[in-house]
Amino acid sequence: MKPYVIGLDLGGTNSVFGIVDSRGDIKATTAVKTQAYEKVEDYVKACVEAVHVIIDQTGGLENIKAMGIGAPNGNFYTGSIEFAPNLSWGHDGIVPLADMFSKALGVPVALTNDANAAAIGEMTYGVARGMKNFIMITLGTGVGSGIVINGQIVYGSDGFAGELGHVIMVRENGRSCGCGRNGCLEAYCSATGVARTAREFLKESAEPSLLRDMKPEDITSLDVSLAAAKGDKLSKRVYEFTGEMLGEACADFATFSSPEAFVFFGGLTKAGDLLMKPLERSYRKHALAIFRDKPKFLVSSLDGASAAVLGASAVGWDL
Amino acid sequence: MKPYVIGLDLGGTNSVFGIVDSRGDIKATTAVKTQAYEKVEDYVKACVEAVHVIIDQTGGLENIKAMGIGAPNGNFYTGSIEFAPNLSWGHDGIVPLADMFSKALGVPVALTNDANAAAIGEMTYGVARGMKNFIMITLGTGVGSGIVINGQIVYGSDGFAGELGHVIMVRENGRSCGCGRNGCLEAYCSATGVARTAREFLKESAEPSLLRDMKPEDITSLDVSLAAAKGDKLSKRVYEFTGEMLGEACADFATFSSPEAFVFFGGLTKAGDLLMKPLERSYRKHALAIFRDKPKFLVSSLDGASAAVLGASAVGWDL
Numbered sequence: 034m035k036p037y038v039i040g041l042d043l044g045g046t047n048s049v050f051g052i053v054d055s056r057g058d059i060k061a062t063t064a065v066k067t068q069a070y071e072k073v074e075d076y077v078k079a080c081v082e083a084v085h086v087i088i089d090q091t092g093g094l095e096n097i098k099a100m101g102i103g104a105p106n107g108n109f110y111t112g113s114i115e116f117a118p119n120l121s122w123g124h125d126g127i128v129p130l131a132d133m134f135s136k137a138l139g140v141p142v143a144l145t146n147d148a149n150a151a152a153i154g155e156m157t158y159g160v161a162r163g164m165k166n167f168i169m170i171t172l173g174t175g176v177g178s179g180i181v182i183n184g185q186i187v188y189g190s191d192g193f194a195g196e197l198g199h200v201i202m203v204r205e206n207g208r209s210c211g212c213g214r215n216g217c218l219e220a221y222c223s224a225t226g227v228a229r230t231a232r233e234f235l236k237e238s239a240e241p242s243l244l245r246d247m248k249p250e251d252i253t254s255l256d257v258s259l260a261a262a263k264g265d266k267l268s269k270r271v272y273e274f275t276g277e278m279l280g281e282a283c284a285d286f287a288t289f290s291s292p293e294a295f296v297f298f299g300g301l302t303k304a305g306d307l308l309m310k311p312l313e314r315s316y317r318k319h320a321l322a323i324f325r326d327k328p329k330f331l332v333s334s335l336d337g338a339s340a341a342v343l344g345a346s347a348v349g350w351d352l
Numbered sequence: 353m354k355p356y357v358i359g360l361d362l363g364g365t366n367s368v369f370g371i372v373d374s375r376g377d378i379k380a381t382t383a384v385k386t387q388a389y390e391k392v393e394d395y396v397k398a399c400v401e402a403v404h405v406i407i408d409q410t411g412g413l414e415n416i417k418a419m420g421i422g423a424p425n426g427n428f429y430t431g432s433i434e435f436a437p438n439l440s441w442g443h444d445g446i447v448p449l450a451d452m453f454s455k456a457l458g459v460p461v462a463l464t465n466d467a468n469a470a471a472i473g474e475m476t477y478g479v480a481r482g483m484k485n486f487i488m489i490t491l492g493t494g495v496g497s498g499i500v501i502n503g504q505i506v507y508g509s510d511g512f513a514g515e516l517g518h519v520i521m522v523r524e525n526g527r528s529c530g531c532g533r534n535g536c537l538e539a540y541c542s543a544t545g546v547a548r549t550a551r552e553f554l555k556e557s558a559e560p561s562l563l564r565d566m567k568p569e570d571i572t573s574l575d576v577s578l579a580a581a582k583g584d585k586l587s588k589r590v591y592e593f594t595g596e597m598l599g600e601a602c603a604d605f606a607t608f609s610s611p612e613a614f615v616f617f618g619g620l621t622k623a624g625d626l627l628m629k630p631l632e633r634s635y636r637k638h639a640l641a642i643f644r645d646k647p648k649f650l651v652s653s654l655d656g657a658s659a660a661v662l663g664a665s666a667v668g669w670d671l
Contacts, residue, residue: 044638050397088414108626165509166508166509166513180609181505181507182501183502183504185502187501187608187609188610189485189501189609189610189611190484190485190610190611190612190646190647191642191646192610193610193642194607194608194609194610195484195607195608195609196610196640196642196643197605197607197608199640200604200607201600201604201638202523203523204521204522204523204600212640212641213641214638214640275565281520281523285519285520285604286522286608288513288514288515288516288518288519289499289506289513289514289605289608289609290506290508290513290517290608291507291508291509291510291513291515292508292509293509319520319533321508321515321518321531321533322531322532323512323515324512324515327509327510328509346438352358
């Protein structure tokens with residue numbers, strides 16, 4: 034049996050490749066700047082050149098079983114990236130990326146969206162090992178999700194299921210969301226949402242806060258969590274507000290698939306208990322009685338830098 | 353191959369049995385009063401006596417492959433009815449009904465909740481034939497749901513997934529719900545919810561309405577749809593409000609499983625376009641762009657009286 038799979042974590046800034054074995058050890062890595070190319074053909078060409086170096090380092094192409102890609106707006110059914118707003122070569126069309134890599138490398142290639150890849154990675158290598166029913170929620174620049182039911186990722190009728198960041202949490206006067214609508218979970222509970230909440234709280238009162246030393250537009254979710262760690266009350270309330278809303282959202286999600294666990298991943302989870310305690314408390318308060326004490330609330334055990342590559346590689350193992 | 357399955361639609365009032373063939377033809381039926389018995393043993397005994405008559409009418413037990421039961425608070429994993437508030441013999445414990453019927457009749461028995469049975473029935477005999485991904489929403493005294501993903505009912509980690517009637521639609525000052533919480537979809541969009549909306553609208557203004565001829569507490573969803581059919585504006589607005597909220601809920605549900613269709617079933621669907629037009633319009637208005645034009649909005653094609661028995665029988669065919 035061929036011992037390795039190539040994992041590609043295709044992000045808006047970097048495209049990170051890893052050669053991964055079946056235990057989740059990353060044997061070699063390389064990276065390419067995602068947006069340094071206007072045309073997808075040039076991007077793929079640069080990627081293939083870079084990845085051939087690490088393929089050679091790990092014993093050549095005969096050791097490679099397949100390749101897995103996790104990408105924004107990735108569609109597992111078609112192997113394409115569809116209308117990805119943040120990719121210079123992918124924003125206004127359908128890019129058959131799995132097919133292009135498969136032809137260029139000569140191995141089977143599967144592609145899925147980044148949150149689904151994270152869920153598969155967590156199920157293969159992380160805290161969700163052995164679980165058949167869980168919901169992965171990624172808290173980064175946006176809020177993504179990968180839903181696992183009966184041990185399978187939910188792709189739905191079109192490959193785009195699992196967009197829980199776009200459930201409406203505030204139906205009246207909700208914040209504008211990048212999707213063009215208002216009140217989405219993502220507008221509140223992403224990293225950018227946390228920064229927006231901080232700016233709102235600062236504006237609403239004259240309460241002293243360490244954050245007042247910064248220009249409002251420069252505040253990030255990391256600044257808020259650092260201030261909260263120093264005891265800043267306003268910053269703590271920002272995370273309480275965020276956790277509270279995520280808990281309410283999870284109470285709704287439980288009615289759908291009654292998962293064994295909710296697994297959180299991404300930058301915001303670095304806030305730790307600041308986020309997770311109010312989240313779990315809010316879930317228990319808002320959940321339907323039969324679901325109240327059932328799900329676990331877990332934070333990804335995978336190292337942030339490599340988790341996305343591992344997740345992508347796991348998509349390849351499934352081939 | 354044994355040609356028939358027994359379907360049992362176990363309702364709060366009647367327990368309706370049918371002997372069903374593989375095409376969905378009901379060969380014989382009988383019924384028992386569900387709540388005429390204090391003890392479940394007596395209920396099962398009465399059922400078995402009644403069902404033996406129709407088994408004999410259709411050629412005897414050797415023609416029966418299995419039995420399927422659709423029941424409130426039914427758990428497919430355990431074959432039990434668990435804490436069913438509306439059943440005299442089932443409200444404060446776990447009743448292993450599938451096992452009891454299997455022992456008494458000598459055939460395999462599967463049990464699921466009523467909304468899941470309806471979804472399986474629709475997939476086997478109705479408008480969802482051939483669909484792998486759809487969401488069934490039952491609009492009766494309550495709001496139930498059966499979610500189908502990859503051709504399978506979603507049961508979740510505990511057998512209780514698919515409680516979409518208890519998604520929170522109104523987070524501030526929501527109506528009280530039978531589940532003990534506030535603002536659930538069911539509190540607005542069930543038959544009783546429609547009657548509540550009518551009473552609220554009547555109270556909020558002095559607008560003339562045919563419904564003012566009735567005692568407020570006597571108004572049912574049927575009265576509202578009959579008045580609306582006669583052109584009563586207030587009654588029309590009640591259905592617009594109901595459809596609007598259901599459409600918003602479906603927009604959220606689409607982010608979860610991106611279904612090919614939403615299939616509606618139950619008493620409220622008799623209102624027809626009064627309900628379905630605002631529902632679909634609201635969905636298109638509120639859905640995330642990638643889901644906006646995808647799902648179909650269908651009303652069950654199965655005859656109301658027999659649909660639940662067919663659904664229950666379909667659970668038996670799956671054994």
